[in-house]
Amino acid sequence: MKHLLPIIFLLILLLLQPQLSYSQNEVTDQSYTSYLTSLDIYRLSHQDYETAKAAYLKYKTPASQQDLLEKGKKILIDRDNVLISYLNYLLLQLVISQGVNFTDQTIFQSKLKVESQYYTGHKDSINAVFNLSDLTKKSQESEKQHQITQTVIYHALGIILIGKIEAVSSEVEKFATLQNTYVASNPLSDKNSNLVARWSLEAKNNQLLSKNKIEEARTKFSKLASTYTTDAVSIFNDGKLSVLQSFQYLNGQYSFLKQISEILIYE
Amino acid sequence: MNNNASENIIVTSNNMNSMEPPIAEKHIKFLSLPILLGIGLLGGVFMLFLLATTLSPKSIPVTPSPMPTPRIISTATPTVAAPTRKVSTDSAIQAIFDAESSASSALKNTDFNEQKLIPPQLDMLISF
Numbered sequence: 001m002k003h004l005l006p007i008i009f010l011l012i013l014l015l016l017q018p019q020l021s022y023s024q025n026e027v028t029d030q031s032y033t034s035y036l037t038s039l040d041i042y043r044l045s046h047q048d049y050e051t052a053k054a055a056y057l058k059y060k061t062p063a064s065q066q067d068l069l070e071k072g073k074k075i076l077i078d079r080d081n082v083l084i085s086y087l088n089y090l091l092l093q094l095v096i097s098q099g100v101n102f103t104d105q106t107i108f109q110s111k112l113k114v115e116s117q118y119y120t121g122h123k124d125s126i127n128a129v130f131n132l133s134d135l136t137k138k139s140q141e142s143e144k145q146h147q148i149t150q151t152v153i154y155h156a157l158g159i160i161l162i163g164k165i166e167a168v169s170s171e172v173e174k175f176a177t178l179q180n181t182y183v184a185s186n187p188l189s190d191k192n193s194n195l196v197a198r199w200s201l202e203a204k205n206n207q208l209l210s211k212n213k214i215e216e217a218r219t220k221f222s223k224l225a226s227t228y229t230t231d232a233v234s235i236f237n238d239g240k241l242s243v244l245q246s247f248q249y250l251n252g253q254y255s256f257l258k259q260i261s262e263i264l265i266y267e
Numbered sequence: 268m269n270n271n272a273s274e275n276i277i278v279t280s281n282n283m284n285s286m287e288p289p290i291a292e293k294h295i296k297f298l299s300l301p302i303l304l305g306i307g308l309l310g311g312v313f314m315l316f317l318l319a320t321t322l323s324p325k326s327i328p329v330t331p332s333p334m335p336t337p338r339i340i341s342t343a344t345p346t347v348a349a350p351t352r353k354v355s356t357d358s359a360i361q362a363i364f365d366a367e368s369s370a371s372s373a374l375k376n377t378d379f380n381e382q383k384l385i386p387p388q389l390d391m392l393i394s395f
Binding site for chain 1: 395
């Protein structure tokens with residue numbers, strides 16, 4: 001029996017392995033579900049707030065004022081909850097995304113946590129508000145902070161996109177390197193040699209163009225490094241366009257490499 | 268006179284009916300046997316062909332494929348003259364194929380427009 005214990009232990013580990021890898025996806029799925037739930041709650045609160053505000057503006061009674069105060073506090077809390085849950089989800093995505101280097105991961109995890117902590121503190125402070133003017137100030141505080149949060153969010157999204165394109169580029173580059181090594185050590189017939197040389201040059205051109213576009217995207221996203229910018233969305237979209245162009249060049253490179261592979265098989 | 272002519276005609280046609288079959292029927296009988304034989308012969312040849320292809324495919328000449336067999340499918344043992352080169356070439360080609368497959372998968376499965384990552388649209392201009 002004793003000599004069977006290590007085998008049983010290994011079997012248990014093997015059975016647990018899918019559970020362990022599933023839990024990472026489970027955590028991100030749960031995080032996304034939590035974000036969607038908070039978004040739904042916020043949307044309902046927003047409707048209640050609009051109704052209460054319309055009633056207060058129309059009747060200006062103490063009851064309508066009190067109702068607006070309650071609905072106002074609720075919507076600010078729910079709005080903070082949406083941002084907290086989204087920031088947590090984005091943080092997890094940053095961790096599991098391919099191609100994001102460790103330095104960027106650490107920097108952006110820290111930035112996203114700072115933003116999340118702000119909204120947690122802001123949410124807690126709302127319960128201590130007892131009149132509409134203080135509630136308006138609270139709303140304006142988070143409005144101002146949101147401009148900074150928006151910049152951090154779009155910068156993090158840009159980093160994730162750069163990571164994705166670099167992960168794909170790395171796979172295509174491995175393919176190219178293996179082919180080049182093979183062609184260098186296995187002479188081809190004259191006809192095929194000329195064809196392979198031509199296509200190899202085309203593949204390298206596409207690779208170079210792809211890398212240039214990645215650098216271009218990185219430069220554009222780096223403009224989001226400043227604490228706050230009103231153009232966060234347009235800067236992000238501009239950088240994303242460069243990433244998509246880089247991806248097109250990678251596809252072009254892959255097509256030429258595939259043609260070369262066909263020749264190598266039948267040589 | 269007329270009655271005699273019609274009687275003759277009737278008698279003649281009756282005689283024809285009793286004595287021999289009509290010409291069309293004779294032709295049909297004459298032609299049906301060769302046709303049947305021909306169909307039977309063709310069918311037999313076809314059956315033979317089917318049997319031959321299922322039992323021994325190599326015995327039937329097959330139109331050569333336009334492309335030669337890819338090297339990676341070949342499991343031939345290396346020749347004595349240059350065994351190392353053939354084995355390393357096959358494994359190198361296989362490695363290229365694996366890399367091609369990985370690259371293709373990465374290109375197909377990467378999504379730059381993931382909807383889940385879009386930030387929430389919130390009303391930040393709430394006033395009371």
